[in-house]
Amino acid sequence: MTTFTRDSITWVWLLLLLITGASWAVGSHVLLATNHLLAVGSILLFTGIKMHLVIRHFMEVNHAPGWLKWFCSAWLAVLFASLLWLYH
Incomplete structure (x- = not known):
């Protein structure tokens, strides 16, 4: 590792x-x-950002094909929207 x-x-x-x-x-x-709702939305947003960082950097999706990067980002967006809808 460099x-x-x-x-x-x-x-x-x-x-x-x-x-x-x-x-x-x-x-x-x-x-x-x-x-x-503001608190839950903020915490979910922070969680989504953390999940994105972990997936991209620690699971090394950053070096994966473009379709996998897109799929992971789309999955996180759907998950975030679903959880926010559940807490609404």
Whole structure:
């Protein structure tokens, strides 16, 4: 593994940690407010971003054929929309 790949994986991992912290902050502060749909939508959006990063960088779909990249992105979009619809 080259140094660039290790460094980019490290940055993605740090970004995942930051998104996890932001998701926790939104969940613990906004859920206390009255707008629960905003909190759920924000947390689901953070989760979708994290899933995208994990699939692309840690499962190495970034180096896969274009159809697989498209399929994974479409699957995440449908999953996100379905979960948001369920919480509506």
